[in-house]
Amino acid sequence: MIPDFGLVGNGEMLARVRADGTMTEAYYPSIGFFRHIIQSQFGVYLHGRDECLWLTSPDFHVEQRYLEDTNVLATTFVRPNLWAQIVDFVHPEFSGATRMLEIRNTGSTPLKLAIFHAEASSVEDHKGQFGYNVAYFNRLGYHAVRYRGHPWDNAVESQIVWLISGEPEPTSFQCGVSFEEHGEHLDAFVDVRDGKLKENRYAFGDPTGTTTALLWERELAPGQSTKISVFFVPGMNLFDAEDALERVKGRHPDQLLGDTVGYWRHWLETGKRSLPNLDNPRLEALYLRSILLLKLLQDRKYGSFIAAPTLEPDYRYCWPRDAVYEAWALDSCGYHEEARLFYKWCQRTQMWDGVWYQNHYTDGRRHWAGLQMDQIPAVIWGAWEHFQLTGNRSFLVEMWPTIERAAECVVGRIDPKLGLVYSEQDLWEETGGYLSYTNAACVAGLFAGSRIAREVGQETDCIRWRDAAERLKKAVYAHFLQDGSFVGEQQPRRKFHMRSDYDLDISNVGLAVPYRVVPADSPEMIRTVQRIEAAVDYPIEGVGRYASDLFVGGNPWSLSAIWLALYFAEMGDLKEVNRQLDWCLKHAMLHDFLPEQSHKQTGTPCSAAPLGWSHAWIIILLQKVGRLLRSTPALWPEPEIASTK
Amino acid sequence: MTTTLVPIDGSQSSQEAMKYAARSRPQGDLLLLYVAPSARMADLERGKFLLENSRRQCEVIARNVRIQTRLEIGDPRTKLPEVAADSDADLVVMGAYGVNALPHADRMHPEASELSEEMHRPVVLVLPTGQGIFSRTTDNECVDEEEEQVAGRA
Secondary structure, rough: OOOOOEOOOOOOOOOEOOOOOOOOEEEEEOHHHHOEEEEEEEEEEOOOOOEEEEEEOOEEEEEEEEEEOOOOEEHHHHHEEEEEEEEEOOOOOOOOEEEEEEEEOOOOOOOEEEEEEEEEOEEEEEEOEOOOOEEEEEEOOHHHHHOOOOOOOOOOOOOOEEEEEEOOOOEEEEEEEEEOOOOOOHHHHHHHHHOOOOOOOOOOOOOOEEEEEEEEEEOOOOOOOOEEEEEEEOOOOOOHHHHHHHHHHHHOOHHHHHHHHHHHHHHHHHHHHHHOOOOHHHHHHHHHHEEEHHHEEEHHHHOOOOOOOOOOOOOOOEEEHHHHHHHHHHHHOOOOHHHHHHHHHHHHHOOOOOOOOOOOOOOEEEEEOOOOHHHHHHHHHHHHHHHHHHOOOOHHHHHHHHHHHHHHHHHHHOOOOOOOEEEEOOOOOOOOOOHHHHHHHHHHHHHHHHHHHOOOOOOHHHHHHHHHHHHHHHHHHHEEOOOOOOEEEEEOOOOOOOOOOOOOOOHEEEHOOOOOOOOOHHHHHHHHHHHHOOOOOOOOOOOOOOOOOOOHHHHEHHHHHHHHHHHHHHHHHHHHHHHHHHHHHHHHOOOOOOOEEEEEEEEEOOOOOOOHHHHHHHHHHHHHHHHHHOOOOOOOOOOOOOOOO | OEEEEEOOOOOOOHHHHHHHHHHHHOOEEEEEEEOOOOOHHHHHHHHHHHHHHHHHHHHHOOOOOOOEEEEEEEHHHHHHHHHHOOOOOOOOEEEEOOOOOOOOOOOOOOOHHHHHHHOOOEEEOOOOOOEEEEEEEOOOEEOOHHHHHHHHHH
16 A cells, blocks of 8 residues: 655656655655655654644644645644645755645644754665664754765765755754664654653664754744744755755745646646546646646656656666656646657667667666667657647757667568567566567557658658558457457467466557557457457456456556546547546545555555556546547647558 | 564565574574565565575575575565465564665554464564564464554554
8 A cells, every 4th residue: 555645846856745644755866866855754753742743643634635726735734723835845946855834733722842853864775774874963053964875984985975954954963873762862753752852963873773853943923933944955066065055044934836837837838737537636636746747757858758656666767768758748738848858868778779768867877788679769750740749840850869779670570480579577567478569569660660761851761661560560460359359469378488378468458548459449450459358357346357367466557447448438438438537536535546456455555656657547548538528629739540541 | 493574675674574583583494575566676686685585695694594595576565474374474563664664654564564463473573673562372362562662653
């Protein structure tokens, strides 16, 4: 089960804030790497009552929401006599998380209290290990310094340094060793319990790490409130971090918040113009949240998208296939620059032989060298869609060497005997074979490449790739159409790695949507979808990937439901579309984040969340639904049927 | 001969759990288990690496312990009780926090706590500090060894 949470970021940094107000982790200097465990929490000590209250405790009623049309989170805490709110955001220009806390005395008597913030960060923590982390308090700057490294080097040799600072200046501080119960190195989480801090300046902990706390003494008359802010500011070295903190503290926290809210609202204006009229506020909110989320998942420097900000499973990488769909979704909402930046990333990361590997770090370095052949034509297909949306011919000219290498790679991998493309791995990364989804992507990619070739005046390639696509399309029918429906692999009953067969798979729908190799309303495709639906029977309903799926026990996926809904939308069957959409909404997390999977017994979200390409597809789906409801023409040209006719 | 089951997930807690088991039961059988979420190569390779790494560490800690490793695919929530029953483990030693460990933010990782309920055999949960914090001796009897310490965190 994944606890509910929200995300804040700016394309360089991404931070997760749990629904109970705990900031749990952050990613910097890119949105996928490094992962830093944060564990930042606020609390109050009530003098006179000798009571220590963490805002995360069950004493408070807690609600979290995004400020309208932004990626700014507000978490509210209410209990008798006390109201508090934490506003979390990352400034669009300056990387660093700002946590603004406001506390109000809602009782009828004055309150004397100590407000405290405690954190147990672990810098550059990849595997959930705490390791060798150092914390010291800089009295000159009045901030805590966090780094992973030798305790004697004072952070100057560290790769990444975090500074934790309070505004206004805190009354006292503590640096402690995690789980230390006594002495001057007392764990800061323990030290705050009595409302006083020991002011130890230096701590290092191995292997359990270190903690720090900041504390502010306040007196609040009835109805009075107070505000404090805590900044988590990272840098690639100590001086970098100090400069960054200076820039952040050069503005009032309210001004930082105003900048951030203004940025997001302005940025979302474009997306709002594409918002279809769905007669359903929840779906419209999901549409806008998906746009905002995709922006958070895109690296602002390189243009790549991470699949999801999760470690288990580890999806902090860019899969070209997922990213093509994400770029396409943003493109279709009018964000052409974001899509363009992604294709620039594709240009830079393509190998000499035309391939993109399984996944990459956001800066383009290869992470895993597996080869999923559907990803290569997907980039060609996406580039053509970008041109369709923008009419930008110079983009095609610029992309031409990339397109040419990719298309030649696909053509070169067509088996001369079978006429199909072999892939070492399927899109689920589980098994290799002659796969229907991969070959559908190859057909669509080659047709797209052919059209691109014509646009840039490469007539020979245009004809050659078109002919190759036509032959491949015939081979798709010849090999994958078995007993009246389409199968997932050419020999679906042979022995496969980790699955009982490759007959029915949700990815078979890819033949019709998005790749349009097979008409959605053909009897064979209708029968294929009917068989896919009949093959699954989960206690919580929904659709999975395939019947013998073992992934986290084999569960229904939001992506599967969305793909089926897309198919039904293609068929004009709004009733079935709504059935799948209802299931997605029912199993969405807080803020309408779509998890990869929902547990088949309990319905709780599991595996990764929010999954980027689920949100990309929901945008495409809702646009389609909007057009069906209004019977209005497309805002952009529909992907063409995979042929040149 | 006793069999101790230790689920490994790469977290600090699970490493400490493995060391705890090797130290506390140096003469028995030690079954190290990794449950890969999927059959993807990346998940399987990670599991193989973690199991092999853990096996070597155990051999250093307790030379007489007989170590077995097992790699399963699926949902840890169902696989752990299954393997515990299948191997007839008389003790399960597991980390109190998973890979997404938040020992300061959480009293205990909720899944570890729930899993210990589902094992139907003695379970020891181990903190990142290496302390066993909770043991279930039978289906109905619980012994809170150091619950007070942990309860104070959040």
